[in-house]
Amino acid sequence: MALVKKTVVDKVEVVSEHKMVQCREATWVEDNGVMVGGKNFHRHVIAPGDDTTGEPAETIAICNAVHTPEVIAAYNEMVAAQELGV
């Protein structure tokens, strides 16, 4: 019997006009290639301009594609505007 723990980013979604990148990391255990139990999910969101160090290459590629300087500037404008008012 060989139990193996596997973790992969199994879903990456680009949402909203500000191109927020939502990432889902799935973790599960396999016994000789057969999944035991179910998957556990852990999520995070990458905003334009966020540091992508440590992210999988595919995720970085997506961020690089959608987080253009214009998108980053627009996002920063929104954040600044939200900090000024409610």
Place this chain on the structure above:
Amino acid sequence: MSKVKIQGNASGTGVVTLTAPNTNTDRTITLPDETVSLTGAPAGLDDVGGVARATSGLLFNGDTAAANALDDYEEGTWTASLTGNGSAPSTAATATGTYTKIGRQVTVHVYLANKNTSGASGEMQVTGLPFNPSQSTTGVYASYGLEAQGSFCVAYARTSGTVEFLEMNDGAVWGAVQIVAGSSKYLDLAMTYET
């Protein structure tokens, strides 16, 4: 007189098996007056290891509007970071929270216990939400060592993906709760927002 007909597939080798129930009571299958199939999951459902999986969502009570279909359910965890918008704590103050997503509605909870926020400054924030809010939303929180001076405070999720904390003072505009730097800080946050 009715007949029972069992016909095999000419190109197949499958076996039809009828198994007696594990009881001394007779069991009966009554067929309707039409052709039916007893095999496979109902249309729109998959059998995944004994769990029914709706292929395109669920509608209730005769509804036909696709917009009303319950098309998503997910449970998981997220990493919350307690920080300030001026500067972050010298050592990251994080905790693992939980989320449940039902359709477009996301409910999150996290308990940041005994955190050290030394080095942090500015408006208090929690970052790391599992889904980005589509609109600003209020939530509730309790804290120890992070109290604001306002009469009433709420958590406030922004569309930027950051949770801020607002204090309401009588007759004044809302203010932002400032983070208190130091050790032994506690914050329990729960909120529901839409994606």
